[in-house]
Amino acid sequence: MARGRSSFGKDNGLQARMLFTMFLLVLVYVVFIGVLFAAGAGAVLIVGVALILLLLQLFASDKIAMATMGVKEVTPEQEPELHGIVERLCVQADLPKPRVCVMETSMPNAFAMGRNKKSTTVCATRGILQLLDSSELEGVMAHELTHVINRDVMVMTLAGFFATLAAMILQFAFFFGGGMGGGMGRSRDEEEDIMIVILVAAVVYAVSFLLLRALSRYREFAADRGSAVLTGRPSALASALIKISGTMERVPSQDLRSAEAMSAFFIVPARTKKSLMNIFADHPPLEQRLAALERLESQLQSAA
Amino acid sequence: MGLRDILTGRSQVKGPAPDRLFAISTAYITLESEHQIEPAGSAAIVFQALATSEFESTLKDMEEVVRATGGDSGTSVATQDDSYGYRWMVLKNPQGAPSVEDLAVGINAVSGSIETAGHGERLLCAVFAFTDGRPGASGKRVYFIYNYKRGFWYPFVPDPSGGQKRLTERELQIKAQMASELPIEPELERWFPLWGIPI
Numbered sequence: 026m027a028r029g030r031s032s033f034g035k036d037n038g039l040q041a042r043m044l045f046t047m048f049l050l051v052l053v054y055v056v057f058i059g060v061l062f063a064a065g066a067g068a069v070l071i072v073g074v075a076l077i078l079l080l081l082q083l084f085a086s087d088k089i090a091m092a093t094m095g096v097k098e099v100t101p102e103q104e105p106e107l108h109g110i111v112e113r114l115c116v117q118a119d120l121p122k123p124r125v126c127v128m129e130t131s132m133p134n135a136f137a138m139g140r141n142k143k144s145t146t147v148c149a150t151r152g153i154l155q156l157l158d159s160s161e162l163e164g165v166m167a168h169e170l171t172h173v174i175n176r177d178v179m180v181m182t183l184a185g186f187f188a189t190l191a192a193m194i195l196q197f198a199f200f201f202g203g204g205m206g207g208g209m210g211r212s213r214d215e216e217e218d219i220m221i222v223i224l225v226a227a228v229v230y231a232v233s234f235l236l237l238r239a240l241s242r243y244r245e246f247a248a249d250r251g252s253a254v255l256t257g258r259p260s261a262l263a264s265a266l267i268k269i270s271g272t273m274e275r276v277p278s279q280d281l282r283s284a285e286a287m288s289a290f291f292i293v294p295a296r297t298k299k300s301l302m303n304i305f306a307d308h309p310p311l312e313q314r315l316a317a318l319e320r321l322e323s324q325l326q327s328a329a
Numbered sequence: 330m331g332l333r334d335i336l337t338g339r340s341q342v343k344g345p346a347p348d349r350l351f352a353i354s355t356a357y358i359t360l361e362s363e364h365q366i367e368p369a370g371s372a373a374i375v376f377q378a379l380a381t382s383e384f385e386s387t388l389k390d391m392e393e394v395v396r397a398t399g400g401d402s403g404t405s406v407a408t409q410d411d412s413y414g415y416r417w418m419v420l421k422n423p424q425g426a427p428s429v430e431d432l433a434v435g436i437n438a439v440s441g442s443i444e445t446a447g448h449g450e451r452l453l454c455a456v457f458a459f460t461d462g463r464p465g466a467s468g469k470r471v472y473f474i475y476n477y478k479r480g481f482w483y484p485f486v487p488d489p490s491g492g493q494k495r496l497t498e499r500e501l502q503i504k505a506q507m508a509s510e511l512p513i514e515p516e517l518e519r520w521f522p523l524w525g526i527p528i
Contacts, residue, residue, distance in 0.1 A: 040337040247338030
């Protein structure tokens, strides 16, 4: 696919950072698995339960999220412009058409859900449809479709599997006062084993949490980039991000709190606090995203 | 997309598929003689116009090429932007002398120069306009849309009574009639409509 890169340069730095983050994540997980197996039978059960949860998450999370968020599918007659934009982008990206939904809230945002290209839903809020003009909306929808193309839901769910597992072990430990499996007559060795597992789980949870957040930020950059490549208009997305973030800060916080659960799917996180340290954020700061889009625009302009 | 592309989130825009545009320049004979679907004498190519000076100058050169090649046949060229920000380059045969071959050659010249300039991934589709001459069809427009990414054709028959409705039954009839002549898009969910086609 040499042609795809003709208007834009490569971004090897971003890919390298992403692969390095995943490498660290796998490293942490491998150690974790090793400790779990060393601890014996009780651990196998936990892994089994966690696997089932993972599958549930992969196959049902979008439906659950949609049901709880009041997302409604719209027909082309109801939202001709949104459908038109999505259809053209699908031709461009060679995707089958996803389900198109609208969420009736004034908060301007958009998200995409689905495991793969065949079962995808893209959703825009009423607020974003009113706020953005059509080229900006196109940029935002292209960003969301890039999440689908990149299989971000799948990647992030799988990447988060062992972090979820570690969290489960910690909860177990919390509820049963350090006892996981085994009866009252445990030997001193078993007690020690269990303490080690819990300690390791705590460390795994903390480290993988930060790594996952970093990974999520990199995926956002990749989706911004994908949007620019897909539409050929990096500045339209930049303009959309400025408009959205400007409005997000003025939205009352009560509305935002109820939206917090969906934050990972949104194009701009539903959060007002700026004091949060960057390493805990699942979206990169606006200035960095704008700077990346500006670089893409200048690459586009100077490509001869 | 390979595993590495998924892991690194490195999506690429697909370039054009192997070219099957010229399938229309033989298929129209069957359309006309057996199914009373007559060429309307116009076609258009739709693409994303990059807002760069380099792309604009490519377009300018291209229009000249099309005018020059269309000079003998009298094909005229006009451009317009639609509300989605896509550019339409509309080719028209001279009045009373529709020629699908001339249009296909012209469209191919446009897509060829966009590809040569390295912007093949910006091509969206080409549209050829026909008129349904069946009794009772009252001269409805029938469009044949060529999807550059897929290299497939599909029919698009908008409902002339307005609203964004399409006559799916008629489209499926045409698909059945033309399946042996035209490479028709096999996945129906990719028969994307184009509302407000200016030809």
